[in-house]
Amino acid sequence: MAAPSQPQQATYDAIVIGAGIQGSFTAYHLAQRHRNTLLLEQFILPHSRGSSHGQSRITRSAYPQGHYARMMPDSFRSWQRLEAEAGTSLYRRTGLVLLGPAGDLELEGCRRSLGGVEDLDATTLAQRFPGFRLHAGEVAVWDGTGGVLFADRALRAVQDVFRRHGGTLRDGEKVLRIEPGAVLTVTTTAGVYRAPRLIITAGPWTGALVAPLGLRLPLQPLRIDVYYWREKEPGTLSTGRTRPCFMTLGLSQAPHSIYGLPALEYPGLVKLCYHHGSPTDPDKRDLAPSGAPHPNIALLSSFIKSYLPMLEPQPAVVETCLYTNTPDGDFILDRHPKFSNIIIGAGFSGHGFKLAPVVGKLLCELSLSEEPSHSMAPFAITRFPGVLQAAL
Ligand SMILES: Cc1cc2nc3c(=O)[nH]c(=O)nc-3n(C[C@H](O)[C@H](O)[C@H](O)COP(=O)(O)OP(=O)(O)OC[C@H]3O[C@@H](n4cnc5c(N)ncnc54)[C@H](O)[C@@H]3O)c2cc1C
Structure with missing residues (x-):
């Protein structure tokens, strides 16, 4: 025995x-x-x-809070060191656009962290991000260091x-x-x-x-739904030159903290999410009440109709993840x-x-x-x- x-x-x-x-x-x-x-x-x-x-996370230099902005150069260097040690590529530089109302304090903080870059007007933005619509009084700030980490x-x-x-x-x-x-x-x-x-x-x-x-x-686990959206015309956003990541800072027709990444995980599907979720127990995150609607789909669909109309307004793939938030x-x-x-x-x-x-x-x-x-x-x-x- x-x-x-x-x-x-x-x-x-x-x-x-x-x-x-x-x-x-x-x-x-x-x-x-x-x-x-x-x-x-x-x-x-x-x-x-x-x-x-998951496959992707956004990285960027732009941070409204100085303590994170000061850590980012160290972080970029360390990711490069790991790439060299592991002999593999972990980061794709795509650039990142921050979208917000002109004069917004957070946007100003981000601009400061980038060393005072210029706003992009709607035309330049459209060249870098075809099909993206800005509305009156809204501007874009370009962070050329932004990109995707292969998580x-x-x-x-x-x-x-x-x-x-x-x-x-x-x-x-x-x-x-x-x-x-x-x-x-x-x-x-x-x-x-x-x-x-x-x-x-x-x-x-x-x-x-x-x-x-x-x-x-005071740690609050949150269930975050991760959505992927199909292009109406295949190839508009997913092929050709590199497309940037983006983040919203309170637009006239959309709330703060919507973010997006170019197609990576699934061919032709753009990742677009809302940075808020619902309180959960990490061991029970899949147990949403049966038939409960995904709370953020309506909000993101409305954003797509106003700002990114080349995407279908219903997601093609939904996944989940967890945040752990402090107050x-x-x-x-x-x-x-x-x-x-x-x-x-x-x-x-x-x-x-x-x-x-x-x-x-x-x-x-x-x-x-x-x-x-x-x-x-x-x-x-x-x-x-x-x-x-x-x-x-
Ligand atoms: C949808 C989504 C999008 C995000 N996007 C971005 C982004 O674009 N940019 C960015 O910078 N960040 C982003 N984040 C945040 C980032 O991914 C997290 O901050 C980070 O992954 C947290 O890592 P962690 O190691 O603290 O937690 P985890 O990855 O949860 O690791 C904790 C580990 O501890 C283990 N563990 C727990 N209890 C025990 C135990 N008793 N015994 C042994 N093991 C245990 C768990 O199993 C787990 O593997 C995103 C997060 C999500 C969910």
Whole structure:
């Protein structure tokens, strides 16, 4: 008779929980600094149950908030480094247009982050983005660095390089328990692991993982529907020269935060989504009430009729993903207020993919008590009062 399998037991320099893009980059930076690192993932990889799956994410230099704008050059360089290390292309430069009312404060912030570029008028915009209609009083700002990151390929690349640097990635192992201490103990469905530092990057599951550690973080998982729309005339937007990504900042006939990417995943289908979703439990995101309409289709159809009339006004493909939002939309990158060797990276609020190389570096630096490469003030847990619950 075969002996029952023994649970794994091992000690590492660092343990990272969650092999989404943030945890994978954190583990990569630790392994590059020669720290014996364990990266744990609850699902068998690759999976599509978190926030990092799919083919595409937008990247850009334009950011209204200075703290993100200052991180972007570092991020672009780090993506290039990963491309070189992995020997694969992870970014397609398409340019990005920001569309908003003339004089809009956020648009001005973006323009500042780009070093003060000129507005595009409707004619120039139409040359770069044929068929896009602007209305009176609306302008476009061009970010020539904008483009598409190949998300699934990037996740695989960073995990491959992590392993090449000697890191251990164990998937299909869910973390069940964390015992704090100078040497922490992490119990999973298959083993017990110890390390002097722990980084929690568990995406929409972070709230549940840190609650037993006495933390109530204001993290809201949201179900996001991802839509792909067919061109009325095949080829108008999907063939020929490169088409840009775009984002809206409150147009006269459409709300803030609609974004689009040129056809990539599916031939002839343009990805066009709304940056808002519905609160959900990450384990129950598919359980929408039966027959419930997709809440954002009407809004996006109306946008298409007003601004992108070359697309069919009904989506051809619908997929889902998850955001984990904070109340102010800024990330949480900080130590646990009571257990300083537990570091938390969460609340990426639907815009964290492009910054993952820098996020991973900052979380790695925090865990090793190194001077952070960027100001951490905007990401502090203490900006949310009352998150630390009764002592354990
Ligand atoms: C539709 C959509 C479009 C987006 N577009 C953009 C964009 O254009 N540009 C941009 O910059 N960003 C974008 N984002 C945001 C970006 O994708 C996310 O910020 C990023 O992927 C978050 O990564 P993460 O590692 O924090 O989370 P996840 O990818 O969710 O990773 C967390 C991981 O932790 C694992 N885990 C959780 N609990 C446990 C446990 N107990 N034990 C072991 N493992 C565990 C999970 O299984 C998961 O794999 C978009 C997101 C979505 C959903």
